[in-house]
Amino acid sequence: MVEITLPIVLQILQTAGILVGIVYYITIMRNQARTRQVQIIGSITSYDLNWAFLDWDVTDYNDFISKHGPEANPQDWKDLYAWFNRMELQGVYVREGLLDVRLVCLMSGGTIKESWEKYRGVFEEWRRRYNRPRDWVEAEYLYERVIDYLAKHPELGI
DSSP states (O other): OOOOOHHHHHHHHHHHHHHHHHHHHHHHHHHHHHHHHHHHHHHHTSSOOOGGGGGOOOOSHHHHHHHHSTTTOHHHHHHHHHHHHHHHHHHHHHHTTSSOHHHHHHHHHHHHHHHHHHHHHHHHHHHHHHTOTTTTHHHHHHHHHHHHHHHHOGGGOO
């Protein structure tokens, strides 16, 4: 039979206190990660966009530049550029593990899918013509992660 003495009781209380501290720390860290994602989402979505670019009829790079390029139509260019820069930023956050692709899909998965598929050729040609292979790479990465997620979650209906 084990005799329960004051040092044994204190040791049990000390161990329990350490375990409670560890659980508390893990809980706080998880909540901070969620808070960080909410802050990131807020910063990404804090500006308005004109979504007309989703309806533009564009056949190729030259057609796009002649109708909506920076010289032909500065406002159109600004609107499209703002959206793809938002995608670029989200792509960086997803790649670095700061933002869950699930949240991105819930917020704008359909628009990401539709816009990249519509303008992929324009951006690929941009990269080639101006020898800028890194332009919109993170937006493309985001598109690929969104497509992967949507394939695994058809219930989203996107």
